[in-house]
Amino acid sequence: MTKPQPVRGYIEGYYGRLLSWPERHDLLGTMHNLGMNAYLYAPKEDACHRIRWRQDWDQEWWQGFTAFTTAAREQGITVMAGIAPGIDLDFASLDAPGGDHDTAILRDKAKRLITAGADQICLLLDDIDPLFTRRQGRFSHEGEAHAALTNAMAGHLDCPVSVVPRIYADEITEGAEGYLTAFAQTLMAEVTVFTCGSHIVAPVIDPENMGITAAGISPGQLIIWDNLYANDYCPRRMFLGRYRGRDAADAVMLNPAGMLHTDAMLLALMQAGDDTGAWRQVVLDHGVPEEFFTIAGFFDLPPDPRTDPAPMMPDPAMADEWLTALETLLWRWKAPLQREWYPFLMGLRGDILYQAGQMDDLRKAKVLPPLLNIAHRNRD
Template sequence: MGVELGIIEGFFGRPYSWEERAGMVRALAPAGYGFYLYAPKADAYLRRRWREPHPSEEMAALAQFAGVCRGAGVRFGVGLSPYELFLDFDGAAKDALGEKLAAFDALGLDDLGVFFDDMKGDLPDLAARQVEIVHWIAERSAASRLIVAPSYYTDDPVLDRVFGARPDGYLDDLGAGLDPAIQIMWTGEEVCSREYSPGHLARVAGILRRKPFLWDNYPVNDGPRMSLRLHLRAFTGRPAAIGDHLAGHAVNTASQAVLSRVPCLTLAESYRAGEAYGYAAAFRAAAIEVLGADFAHAVETNLGWLQDVGLGGFDDARREALRTRFAAFDHPAAREIIDWLGGGYAITGEELQTQ
């Protein structure tokens, strides 16, 4: 395939169940998905309450999931977002962080993500502070791979508007300061990039002094606007040639775990087929594999309503017609569509502020 594929559960809103995570690992491992990073924004013990230990039942579930990953030959990882740690990396913070790392090590962690994304970052010495934290973690974590998400993980100026203007030379300083063995994540020219080119990725690699580890925000559909749509179509804009310019390719999946398998399978096919890739045929084959032929046909014929128009664009009559159509299928993905039609996956701006 040329590049390591994997899943990052890194979205806002309702996280997956443990059964859904296990199902995704088992379904996608045969297609070449070799790692799973557990990092839902809704897990407060990874983010705003990171200083507190996870409840024992959650740690037990994580340990069991780690076993599922190992059984499927998939690397197990956790993404820790130590919220605003770089504002005060003192003795108390180090003690709490050390305890968190020890708990993760007990799980048999393969990958540890240190994520500084989606928090205020307009500090002149931000890169130096983060380098210090990451190297401190690297000396204490037993994970065999460390992956950092920068505060400014894209060229997209939306981050500067929301989290403050990025410090001058931030990415260059971060790349120069971090040990070359540590991976750095990147979402592309936008937060949700439409496409990636070898030229763009080569430029970013020069800044970071290493190949970027891609955090691909498709088919993710969190947020007040995106949660109104189901991202089901096949991957496009990811030519196989980008694989040579990447350290890894992580897919941030949609809130619907089973439906997400459809586009994920098409990405694997895109890398496999190279220039022979056809996105429509890839979608059809993946949908049949995940959903079965009849259900796949129903989804394909309604893609315009599900992905393009979305919940805000049709009336109650259309909503009921879609509900009736998909209720005919006894399948977990059909239940995801019905739940979505009823607003079960809607995300408010308030949720984004509190997760």
């Protein structure tokens, strides 16, 4: 019997950016070429997905989504359509009759997504107000309510259902004691659960040693929501290092940066894994000049929260070499990828000039963010 292909794919689930349909189609082509098989549509900036989840999309959106699911199916890619009702759904509606209540609205929206070609539905209950008691209905525990809602949707819908629980990383369990236990005890075994692991940006992923598996969810139920390259929480930074610390995970989907050409490269880095030679080749294959490797350390990976997160100070003696590399990357390299990277490269140039003492006061006033500018002036 052939073993099923592990889930590998792309999550459009970040804040601050929203792809166009042509960009999503481009990513499908990238994923197909890389042998990836799943796309989760869950953009935080789509108002009808999250903040106004009860509201229907317009006809233009539905046409775009239908064309997208058709293209995905032709390329062997599963489309998971996300809805994020957790922000204000009334859990009393789980017991309400008729069709004019929150659970019915959610069910009907999910059914329309399936009719438009979605292969799976994902409920997102993350990043929400913890004041559950205002809308708890008959449920005494939020974890139980979230699992019961997911079970109800799985029972109503003729497709697989997955869920992102409110506690989607071990580091955010404070104040939510018992959530994962109640969630795991209530959730049906056939439902897939997204988790980030030990941290929202996990340095290492080990499904056998996570709070959610300790609570009773089987590792085989999990898909890792991988934020390794995400930068919506630190939009002045960009991460392009080797894809490492993920060897123990079977099902993984990447929630990257929301920049088309950068994300295409990040998906390729994901497939290359923790191999320096393969990482370097992916970078070159995407048209990045050799000079990038001189400054690549500035764009490695986020700090490891298990160790001292304080960054090491670079050697100021390298400043001229870094600046020379940036001359090429900023002014001579011309490509769509370079235009996406320009703000980050230019920001690095300013940081180097500042640290090397090569920035006069006027330049500091122009370049430094307002609050850092004030701090700099007060320090002087």
